[in-house]
Amino acid sequence: MDQPACKLMLVFPENIGDRVVELLQASDPPITGFTTWAADGHGHDFDSSEMRERVRGRVRRQLLAAVMTLPRAKDLLEEIRQRIPVRHVTYWIEPVLGFGTLTPRTVDTQALDPTTQLCSEESAR
DSSP states (O other): OOSOEEEEEEEEEGGGHHHHHHHHHHOSSOOOOEEEEEEEEOSSOOTTSOHHHHHHTOEEEEEEEEEEEHHHHHHHHHHHHHHSOOSOOEEEEEEOSOOOOOOOSSOOHHHHOHHHHHHHHHHHO
16 A cells, blocks of 8 residues: 555445445445444434344444555545435444554464374373
8 A cells, every 4th residue: 555554444334335335346446345343323313223223222233444545545435425315324443553454474383283282291191
């Protein structure tokens, strides 16, 4: 990334989850990766919630986290606003101080095999 990275967080009703994911997957330029997970939303606005959600006191939501540049995040939010015009989509943007993947310098096959330590301990007896 040439520009500083930011993390876009989206919170949205679970019934539009597939539409949001499809939009991100088809987005141009492409979003290189993102993570989604299920959550419960707590708050005061239960007007559009189902009866079981009112009884439970929380609503089912999905969260999405993606790292990208700030201009890309703003463009993506506008695209979501136009193509999936629903209530209760919340977002926030956070600065990212570092971003990458961890790659081991060497692969320690004994560390990956939990029986190796057990066998070593037994042979030391």
